[in-house]
Amino acid sequence: MDFKKENSAGYLVNHMARLFAKELQHHIAPLGIVVGQFPVLLELWLKDGVTQKDLLARIDVEQATLANTLNRMERDGLIKRTKNPADARAQLIWLTEKAAALRNSAYESAQNVNSQALQVLTEPERAQFMDYMRRVISGIRSS
Amino acid sequence: MDFKKENSAGYLVNHMARLFAKELQHHIAPLGIVVGQFPVLLELWLKDGVTQKDLLARIDVEQATLANTLNRMERDGLIKRTKNPADARAQLIWLTEKAAALRNSAYESAQNVNSQALQVLTEPERAQFMDYMRRVISGIRSS
DNA sequence: TATTATTGCATAGCTTGCTATTCAAGTGTA
DNA sequence: TACACTTGAATAGCAAGCTATGCAATAATA
Secondary structure (H helix, E strand, O other): OOOOHHHOHHHHHHHHHHHHHHHHHHHHHHHOOOHHHHHHHHHHHHOOOEOHHHHHHHOOOOHHHHHHHHHHHHHOOOEEEEEOOOOOOOEEEEEOHHHHHOHHHHHHHHHHHHHHHHHHOOHHHHHHHHHHHHHHHHHHHOO | OOOOHHHOHHHHHHHHHHHHHHHHHHHHHHHOOOHHHHHHHHHHHHOOOEOHHHHHHHOOOOHHHHHHHHHHHHHOOOEEEEEOOOOOOOEEEEEOHHHHHOHHHHHHHHHHHHHHHHHHOOHHHHHHHHHHHHHHHHHHHOO
16 A cells, blocks of 8 residues: 555644644744643633633633643733632633733734745635635534 | 634644544554654655654654654554664664554555545545645745 | 864653543532 | 532643753864
């Protein structure tokens, strides 16, 4: 049998993801945040004062992964946690001032990385590429 | 400003890569190998008896990442290392019988994961998707 | 030839992801 | 009400990625 990595979707996807992550890392390092915190911040910038469970419903990572990321974010002064009056097992997660202030710069960094990475594609190709990715993602998730 | 993760290429790429990796992991676990070893095995199935440097030239990961992966592969009985007569700093890396025997099953697993993941796309769409990924990868790498 | 620079790898230490397990708090039921 | 079940989160332990640094062997040069 024959197998060429350049013809393997999985190989390309993995490679591309590492390149994207490395790029974003470089762009956001000056803000004092790291890539794994990005998805969490995106949700909290939309709405904070939520539980870990709420976040988990919006981010497709395992619960343990999120718990660890939140611990590092607390350590780094990006979030604070308060008691949840409704349920003593859960806590409410809040952005600190510091983290709230980073929003626009972070958005901008991500946009820059995205548009730089996709600059080899024409505008319609970009749209198609995004569409393909969304379809592949939901295809795998629903299989 | 506004930012929607579903419209962020980086977000989608990362998500897709984790889904692919998880799928492949499940498929190859019965073979006794794990995803990080896959790129190394692909190269060694083509040609073994090479140095770490040779491998590094063919796989786009950092040298330290490769060194650690090779250590785990040796621990797991997938590779053996012998002295390099030409240079005492380097060693030659060889597949074990066990690892050599896995080739066809591993190829098949990867093919299955790929085709299952891309089954939501038509044949021409798949080709286009692969083309986009290759272009994006080389675009980022050469920037 | 002795010293300096380069090269091939290894190691330390971190993040981000995973699975599996544990634990305390809340819920439901005999 | 007591017991069992469920649920929210934490923890342990591993893989795979990264950067930074160290070290011994080789190569280059004063």
